Amino acid sequence: MDEFDWARLSYLLLLLAAVAGWVFVEYRGRLGVALRAAMAWGMIFLGVMAGYVLWQDIAGDVMPRQAVAEGGAVVLPRHADGHYYVTLTVGGQDVEFIVDTGATNVVLSRPDAERLGLKPAAMAYTGEAMTANGSVRTARVTLADVALGQFRDDFLRAYVTDGEMDISLLGMDYLGRFRIAIADDEMVLTP
Numbered sequence: 001m002d003e004f005d006w007a008r009l010s011y012l013l014l015l016l017a018a019v020a021g022w023v024f025v026e027y028r029g030r031l032g033v034a035l036r037a038a039m040a041w042g043m044i045f046l047g048v049m050a051g052y053v054l055w056q057d058i059a060g061d062v063m064p065r066q067a068v069a070e071g072g073a074v075v076l077p078r079h080a081d082g083h084y085y086v087t088l089t090v091g092g093q094d095v096e097f098i099v100d101t102g103a104t105n106v107v108l109s110r111p112d113a114e115r116l117g118l119k120p121a122a123m124a125y126t127g128e129a130m131t132a133n134g135s136v137r138t139a140r141v142t143l144a145d146v147a148l149g150q151f152r153d154d155f156l157r158a159y160v161t162d163g164e165m166d167i168s169l170l171g172m173d174y175l176g177r178f179r180i181a182i183a184d185d186e187m188v189l190t191p
Contacts, residue, residue: 103171136163
């Protein structure tokens, strides 16, 4: 532990001692009441945490997802964060992308690349891309068997970044195949 960790630990111990001292003085002679109150607050905290975890599990079922409309158009609903997300099947696995009309290429995050069987640690990062967070190194890859609804590609050029990304980006290399219309909180990709 470095000095910062020791200082943080000391602060937390001092705070714990202050709270414990207050509880001892406030509930002196009524320890049973203090334990019941602590148990009640503990159950409330656990209930809130369980509700949050449960919401994370069911949010995908409750929130609208992409759909294929008449004529093969793909309809993407706007999510609560204001972005559009799309799921492509790559080599039989679903990969979620954020639709980024400001990005030139399809860019995989390291976790998605690993899930697809690629080895980001062993790649030669010879390319460079400019992002909102600055310059990142990229490695060119070819994705096999890519599908979005009825649209299929045997091979799709993409890049893996060595930068920090939470989700993969679907850029104009792929989106340029479609006519893009945005209205009523939906993005429609029409062939």
